[in-house]
Amino acid sequence: MNTPFLHPPGWAALGEAFSQAVVPTPLREPVMAVWNRALADELALPGTGEDWLARLSGTPMPSASPALATVYSGHQFGIWAGQLGDGRALLLGEVAGQEIQLKGAGLTPYSRMGDGRAVLRSSIREYLCSEAMQGLGIPTTRALALVASPETVWRETPETAAVVTRVAPSFLRFGHFEHFFHRGEHAQLRQLADYAITRYFPHCRESTNPYQALLDEVIERTADLIADWQAVGFCHGVMNSDNMSLLGLTLDYGPFGFLDGFDAGHICNHSDHQGRYSYANQPEIGLWNLHCLAQALLPLLDRDAAVAALRRYQPQFEAALGERFRAKLGLLTEREDDWALLTTLFDLMQAGRTDWTIFWRQLGGFCSQPGAANTALRDLFVDRDGFDAWALRYGERLRTENRTDAERAQAMNRSNPKFVLRNHLAEQAIRLAKEGDYSEIARLQHVLAAPFDEHPDHAALAALPPDWAQTLSVSCSS
Numbered sequence: 001m002n003t004p005f006l007h008p009p010g011w012a013a014l015g016e017a018f019s020q021a022v023v024p025t026p027l028r029e030p031v032m033a034v035w036n037r038a039l040a041d042e043l044a045l046p047g048t049g050e051d052w053l054a055r056l057s058g059t060p061m062p063s064a065s066p067a068l069a070t071v072y073s074g075h076q077f078g079i080w081a082g083q084l085g086d087g088r089a090l091l092l093g094e095v096a097g098q099e100i101q102l103k104g105a106g107l108t109p110y111s112r113m114g115d116g117r118a119v120l121r122s123s124i125r126e127y128l129c130s131e132a133m134q135g136l137g138i139p140t141t142r143a144l145a146l147v148a149s150p151e152t153v154w155r156e157t158p159e160t161a162a163v164v165t166r167v168a169p170s171f172l173r174f175g176h177f178e179h180f181f182h183r184g185e186h187a188q189l190r191q192l193a194d195y196a197i198t199r200y201f202p203h204c205r206e207s208t209n210p211y212q213a214l215l216d217e218v219i220e221r222t223a224d225l226i227a228d229w230q231a232v233g234f235c236h237g238v239m240n241s242d243n244m245s246l247l248g249l250t251l252d253y254g255p256f257g258f259l260d261g262f263d264a265g266h267i268c269n270h271s272d273h274q275g276r277y278s279y280a281n282q283p284e285i286g287l288w289n290l291h292c293l294a295q296a297l298l299p300l301l302d303r304d305a306a307v308a309a310l311r312r313y314q315p316q317f318e319a320a321l322g323e324r325f326r327a328k329l330g331l332l333t334e335r336e337d338d339w340a341l342l343t344t345l346f347d348l349m350q351a352g353r354t355d356w357t358i359f360w361r362q363l364g365g366f367c368s369q370p371g372a373a374n375t376a377l378r379d380l381f382v383d384r385d386g387f388d389a390w391a392l393r394y395g396e397r398l399r400t401e402n403r404t405d406a407e408r409a410q411a412m413n414r415s416n417p418k419f420v421l422r423n424h425l426a427e428q429a430i431r432l433a434k435e436g437d438y439s440e441i442a443r444l445q446h447v448l449a450a451p452f453d454e455h456p457d458h459a460a461l462a463a464l465p466p467d468w469a470q471t472l473s474v475s476c477s478s
């Protein structure tokens with residue numbers, strides 16, 4: 001398909017300090033492994049996946065606007081890393097207000113030591129998790145297509161290459177702003193902030209300082225996003241400042257993971273030796289990254305106002321988290337001792353490594369009658385006496401509210417998903433895909449697009465991970 005994608009209005013006009021035109025390097029013998037028809041329909045793209053194969057495997061289109069790689073910098077694992085940039089991502093252009101980006105379509109001026117490619121394994125994980133997060137109602141970049149190829153890519157071992165087509169209103173990162181600040185290029189910094197405000201935050205123009213309004217809003221969106229992650233048990237794995245979306249989207253799926261048995265200190269990324277990006281650290285790292293962004297915007301801000309805005313992150317995050325956990329607990333009202341109820345629960349879950357997703361889903365079936373045994377839930381805990389004491393308090397708390405168990409269960413099942421993309425589920429799809437069978441990706445996508453539904457035919461996807469899942473290890477290698 002040679003439908004031209006136009007550059008995002010205003011982006012190309014920013015000039016060469018911001019992005020470079022790049023000719024993509026097509027994959028050899030490409031196969032359209034998955035085509036996201038629902039998203040294609042949303043974007044009003046004509047034709048089928050096959051029609052798009054050439055374009056989305058990286059074949060240069062003579063009549064199209066040139067693909068662009070953007071430059072950014074960032075802090076990686078807490079350390080200033082200097083210039084990074086789209087080393088393997090290319091912006092094809094925009095359609096229906098959404099940017100279309102190929103990930104893995106060859107070298108760019110920012111590839112540094114990399115090969116510009118992405119492996120099939122990590123591309124499947126990115127494709128599936130983007131759509132799983134969308135199904136969960138969590139802000140995220142999307143995935144339109146996954147193109148596979150027999151082309152060899154070297155990581156620890158030889159693997160095969162793939163290209164994911166990502167879709168988002170914008171792929172702007174905190175790192176785009178850090179780049180110009182740390183180079184002392186304040187005119188470009190202002191140009192970029194103006195571009196972002198005009199396109200994505202136009203209401204900020206009404207404030208006395210639009211740049212401060214921009215920071216305020218990014219702080220709020222980030223607090224909300226991380227509250228979403230914590231509630232669903234999502235660990236990003238590499239919360240470097242260059243992987244933080246200005247729009248508050250989940251961005252750059254690498255060594256992410258969903259909690260299985262609850263462990264607050266869970267580290268999903270085997271390259272994260274210090275546990276900087278553990279589950280429990282994510283909220284604080286969100287703030288750390290916002291400090292990077294605020295610092296980068298300082299030439300456009302009043303320092304005291306910026307500091308005051310950063311101080312609002314913690315209460316905003318706690319309010320967002322409280323809201324989500326009240327919904328997970330099935331509470332309509334807010335009470336001061338609800339946090340104590342929750343922390344006692346976390347202690348019990350931590351002690352027994354109670355499965356996060358299964359527990360919350362089953363909690364919907366809690367019987368609040370005094371003396372009810374709630375046996376199935378109780379069996380999820382090692383400390384049964386501890387659970388009984390907690391259940392007594394929880395039952396009492398529920399009875400202070402004017403709602404039947406059935407009504408509550410219905411509401412809770414819209415907050416506590418039955419299905420999340422556990423590592424072993426992605427792994428099963430990867431193993432089949434390596435044999436050329438992409439059906440499991442399609443099946444997972446179908447179920448994860450509606451993770452709050454029961455899907456009785458796919459109940460096995462909601463089960464505890466098998467023993468072999470413990471041997472799985474995900475790292476920065478992608």
Ligand code: AMP
Nearest residue numbers: 084085086087088111114115116117252
């Ligand atoms: P990430 O850890 O995936 O967020 O990537 C950090 C930086 O490395 C970004 O600038 C990426 O574009 C770049 N990068 C990662 N993998 C590759 C690759 N295979 N080829 C080129 N650049 C890469």
Ligand code: MG
Nearest residue numbers: 242243251252
């Ligand atoms: Mg990245």
